[in-house]
Each structure stands twice: as C-alpha cells, then as structure tokens.
Amino acid sequence: MDREDILKMLKSPANWGQKYSLWAVYFCTGCGVIEIPPVITSRWDAERFGVLPMATPRQGNLFLITGYVSLKTLGAIIRTYDQMPDPKYVVGFGSCPVNGGMYWDSYNTIKHLDKYLPVDGWIAGCMPRPEAIFVAVVHLWQMIDKGMATGYERYRENREYYETNQREVLPHLPKFASPEGSG
Amino acid sequence: MSEEELKSAIERGVEAATATVQRPGRLLAAVPNAAAVTALILLKARGFEHLSAISCTDWIEEEQFELVYHLWSYQDRIHVMLKTRLPRANPWTVTAAPLFPHAQTYEREIHEMYGVHFDGNPRLTPFLLDHWRGPPPMRRDFNTRDHVRERFGIEERIP
Numbered sequence: 001m002d003r004e005d006i007l008k009m010l011k012s013p014a015n016w017g018q019k020y021s022l023w024a025v026y027f028c029t030g031c032g033v034i035e036i037p038p039v040i041t042s043r044w045d046a047e048r049f050g051v052l053p054m055a056t057p058r059q060g061n062l063f064l065i066t067g068y069v070s071l072k073t074l075g076a077i078i079r080t081y082d083q084m085p086d087p088k089y090v091v092g093f094g095s096c097p098v099n100g101g102m103y104w105d106s107y108n109t110i111k112h113l114d115k116y117l118p119v120d121g122w123i124a125g126c127m128p129r130p131e132a133i134f135v136a137v138v139h140l141w142q143m144i145d146k147g148m149a150t151g152y153e154r155y156r157e158n159r160e161y162y163e164t165n166q167r168e169v170l171p172h173l174p175k176f177a178s179p180e181g182s183g
Numbered sequence: 184m185s186e187e188e189l190k191s192a193i194e195r196g197v198e199a200a201t202a203t204v205q206r207p208g209r210l211l212a213a214v215p216n217a218a219a220v221t222a223l224i225l226l227k228a229r230g231f232e233h234l235s236a237i238s239c240t241d242w243i244e245e246e247q248f249e250l251v252y253h254l255w256s257y258q259d260r261i262h263v264m265l266k267t268r269l270p271r272a273n274p275w276t277v278t279a280a281p282l283f284p285h286a287q288t289y290e291r292e293i294h295e296m297y298g299v300h301f302d303g304n305p306r307l308t309p310f311l312l313d314h315w316r317g318p319p320p321m322r323r324d325f326n327t328r329d330h331v332r333e334r335f336g337i338e339e340r341i342p
Contacts, residue, residue: 072313105327107320108312111335169334172314 008145018061018087019144020050022137025060027080030067032094032127039130049137057083062140064133065119068096068103069110075170081117082175086152089144091136092122101126115165118151118158184229184259186210192229197222210263219267220277223252226265227282230258234279237289239297241323246271248299252279269299278303296321 009016024046028036040046040053054060057080069077081090092113095101100111113119121140123132143149155162167176184192186209190202193212200222202212214222231254240249252265269276278301279286290301291310298319301307309315318325 070313075313105331107325107327107330107334111331115336170313 012145015144015147019141022049022051022062022089022140023054023060024051024062024064025057025080025084026053026055027057027063027065027077029065029069029073029077030094030096032064032066032096035093035127035130035133036064036066039133044130044134046133046137049134051133051137057081058085060084061088063088063090064093065090065097065113066093068094068101068106069113070108071110071169074110074116074166075173078116078166078170078173078175087149088152089120089140089149090117090151091140092119093133093136094128095124095126098122098124110169116162116169118154118162120149120151184256184261186261189229189259189261189263193222193225196225208261210261211266212263213266213268216267216269216276219250219252219265220279220282222265223254223279223282226254226263230256231261231263233257234283234286234289237279237286237293239293239299239321241271241297241321242268243271243323248274248297250276250293250299274299276301280304295319298322 024040036053038044040051046052051062061084063081063084065077081088092098096103096109097113097119100106100109103109104111110116120143121136123136125132140149166173170176186204186207189210190204193200193202197214197218198221200212200214200218202210205211212222233255235253235255238251238253240251242249247268248271249266249268254263254265255261256263267276274297276299278290280290280303287304287306290304291307293299294301294304294307295310295312295315296319312320317330320327320330
C-alpha cells in the first residue's frame with residue numbers, strides 16, 4: 001500500500017472497506033454468464049481484485065446482470081436486488097441490459113435495465129471480455145472512493161419511480177401483492 | 184425399409200397424402216389436417232419412434248398455419264418431415280400426445296406462440312411467457328415493434 005493510500009483510507013475507512021470486499025451474487029441471466037466462470041477461477045482469478053462469488057443475495061453486494069433480461073428474469077432480479085444489503089452495486093454486463101442489444105424489438109425482453117433498477121456502471125460489448133469485468137471493478141473502486149456509486153441510495157430516494165416502472169411490466173410480483181404496494 | 188417403400192406406404196395408407204424423397208434419408212410428406220394423426224400412427228408403427236420436434240410456420244399470405252412433425256427412425260435412419268396445414272382463422276388440430284408423450288410440450292409452446300389449439304392436450308397452459316397479455320407473439324401480424332414501444336417505452340432507432 002502506498003503512503004497516500006493510508007491518508008485516503010483514514011478519510012473514509014468505510015469506503016476503503018467496501019471497495020475491497022465486493023461479493024458478486026451468483027445470478028445468471030443470458031449468455032454473458034459464460035464469462036463468469038473463467039473470471040472467478042484460475043484463468044483470470046477475480047480474487048486478485050477482491051471479488052468473490054456469493055451464493056446468497058443476502059450476503060452479496062455486487063450484482064452483475066450478465067446479459068439479456070427477459071420479463072421473467074426481471075422479476076427474479078428485482079427480488080434478488082431487494083434482498084441484498086446496502087451498500088449494493090449493480091453492473092450491467094453486455095449490450096443487452098443497456099438498450100436491449102440484439103433483442104431491441106423482442107416482445108419479452110426489457111430494453112433499459114436502469115428503468116427498473118439503479119445501475120452503477122455498464123460494460124458495453126457483446127460479449128465483453130473477462131478483462132472488462134476487472135476494468136469495471138477498478139472503475140467501481142474509483143466511484144466508491146468518490147462517493148459516486150450511490151445506486152442503492154437512488155433506489156431508496158426514487159422508490160416511486162422504480163416501483164411504477166416495475167409494476168408496469170410485472171404487476172403480478174409478490175412485492176406488489178399487498179394493497180400498500182411495497183414489500 | 185427404404186425411402187421409396189415408405190413413400191408408397193404413406194401414399195397408400197393416408198388419404199390425399201403426397202410424399203417426395205428429397206434426398207437419401209429424407210422424406211417430405213404432406214397430409215391434410217384430418218389425416219395427420221393417421222399418418223403419425225402409420226409412421227410410428229413403422230419404427231419412427233423419435234419425434235424430434237413440432238414446428239409451426241405462419242403462412243399469412245395463404246391464411247394458413249403449417250405444422251411440421253419431424254420424425255426419425257433409428258432403424259432405417261430416415262428423417263420424415265410430416266407437413267400439415269391448418270386454416271389460420273380458427274387453427275385447430277388433434278393432439279399427438281397419446282402417441283408421443285413429449286409432444287405435449289411442443290404443442291403447449293405452439294399453442295402459446297401461435298394460438299393453435301390442440302384438441303385433447305391436457306395441459307395447454309401458459310408456458311414460457313410470463314403473464315402474457317395480448318395476441319400470440321409469433322404470429323406474423325403481431326407487430327413486435329409497436330408492442331415494444333407500448334410495453335417498454337423505447338424510442339425507435341431504426342427509421
């Protein structure tokens with residue numbers, strides 16, 4: 001560790017702790033997840049960057065959306081995201097979560113993920129290389145340092161907006177079952 | 184059994200059926216809708232025990248749906264494509280599930296994506312789509328772009 005880093009760390013120990021303990025939720029959607037096994041195992045070894053996969057959303061804080069999101073998957077993604085503890089970071093991986101990608105006129109695939117969940121960063125490309133995940137992770141560190149990775153706060157502040165959009169496409173989600181509307 | 188023998192067996196056994204040998208090991212048979220199950224029974228009795236898929240095509244210009252049953256015989260190594268056409272207005276046919284139990288799943292998907300009703304299929308319930316509202320999406324008169332614009336609210340990017 002550099003000496004300058006010590007000063008940075010003392011400024012905000014919480015940020016310093018958070019950025020080196022990213023636990024990626026094991027959640028597979030679409031084809032992008034084919035890049036995840038080489039990333040977390042010996043070939044690229046994500047542990048060098050402090051990223052490890054976590055099987056349960058309640059212990060994870062990094063959510064990689066790895067590919068196209070169908071409506072059914074979006075329901076599962078929202079449920080998973082709601083279960084994750086704060087602070088949590090969402091990274092859209094590949095072009096499909098960005099704007100639908102090659103599914104831009106598909107009847108069952110959502111087009112803009114950030115209408116339904118706050119997204120902290122995007123990795124463009126189809127497919128992005130595994131290295132792109134590390135670029136995203138390093139970028140996420142910088143954002144955490146600067147206090148810019150605030151997706152979870154935006155989700156709380158703009159709950160109305162996100163839940164309206166979610167309800168529009170998935171009115172049957174369990175979280176919308178009660179008359180109050182939030183779960 | 185050779186392709187030629189099979190061709191004459193189909194034409195003899197099924198009313199108004201036509202069969203052509205496309206190339207060695209591949210037979211194309213067209214039968215009227217009412218005779219589709221008869222043809223399936225005939226083929227299964229001759230060793231076509233593997234129904235690989237049922238596919239559906241929307242011939243909107245001719246106002247017809249075309250169902251294709253892909254059958255394979257391990258013994259003779261022949262692939263039969265059994266084609267039958269249904270009217271597009273009220274598509275209705277008889278299920279193949281008693282002959283090939285897994286046909287139920289293929290029929291369930293075609294029912295969901297094209298709205299073809301398979302009489303006798305016990306499970307024509309929603310399958311892949313999630314709480315789908317609207318017409319069957321794989322029909323050619325279903326405008327996906329309009330649907331996407333309305334459902335997901337995106338700007339059109341291809342002029």
